[in-house]
Amino acid sequence: MSARPRPGHYRRPWWRGTAAVALAFLLPSLVALTLLRLLPGATALWESLHHTSLLSGRSFVGLGNYLDLFANADFRGAVAVTLLFTLVVNPLQVAVSVALAVLYTRRRMAGSKVWRALVILPIATPPAVSAVVWSVIFRPEGGLANALLAVVGLPPQGFLTSPDQALASIIVLLSWIGVGYWMLFLIAGINDIPAELYEAAELDGASPVRAFLNVTLPMLRRPLSFVLVAATVSNLLVFAPVQILTGGGPEGSTNLLMYDIYSRAYSLGDMGRAQAEVVVLVVITLVIVAVQFRMLRSED
Secondary structure: OOOOOOOOOOOOOHHHOHHHHHHHHHHHHHHHHHHHHHHHHHHHHHHOOEEEEOOOEEEEOOOHHHHHHHOOHHHHHHHHHHHHHHHHHHHHHHHHHHHHHHHHOOOOOOOHHHHHHHHHHHHHOOHHHHHHHHHHHOOOOOOHHHHHHHHOOOOOOOHHHOOOOHHHHHHHHHHHHHHHHHHHHHHHHHHOOOHHHHHHHHHOOOOHHHHHHHHHHHHOHHHHHHHHHHHHHHHHOOOHHHHHHOOOOOOOOOOOHHHHHHHHHHHOOOHHHHHHHHHHHHHHHHHHHHHHHHHHHHHO
16 A cells, blocks of 8 residues: 555645756756757767768768878968967966956055956957957058057067067957956956955065965965966967958968868868867867866865
8 A cells, every 4th residue: 555645745746846946947058058069069070070072972081081180281280379379378368367456456556447447448349340450550561569669769570460470469469358358257256355364464474475375366266267267268269360360371370270170161161171170179178178177176
């Protein structure tokens, strides 16, 4: 015989349980994640194993696209440029963001809110518009950058037209856009640090530098980790400034992987190898992010 429910005891239906309610709230995000991330990723992986030709049609080639990519000098150059770009731009943006966040959270600094607004202003500017503005600044003849160099007696520079300076010019542009955005997260993190910790450090005679190293940095670990990872992913997906300003040149000095994927897919019509390059870019991103998490975890 089945046990009778106790008097006054009410068993809720499964669809009114805590797990069901949580699933109902998560369902829109899960659907969006599946349709916009997982499904396109699986499609790219599957397409990277095929080759499409107007003559022979679509055929399965396995790892042939990957082997052809790594045998291609342009692709290897794009990987090298992307790794160099990542190695420079990420620490630069994070370091400047931390410095500005600490500077603008000092209550005694005059006009901190105005300067903070000026740093945040590039966030509201579309990347394409920012690229056009900086193309005027970096113009070899009559550009603002060379005009400022002339004031201090320095010769004009090629900037975007120079193979040695084009990548650095792109880094300056992206830092101008990204520093203010990452600074906002770090300012929020600094504002959450209890003031009692700074008061205790001051009573112990700690200098501002020592207070920053012993109080601010340890308490800022979580937002700093987020900023580092998010900046890495964002910079690995840079496309618009390169397309507008340099087109991957001069001499391939700014041919980042995202632009190389675009060129291979839409200029050369080689969708199979372009999809393989997408998979390679995703793997590189995951490896770099995993290394960053490993380093941050070991520091903890």
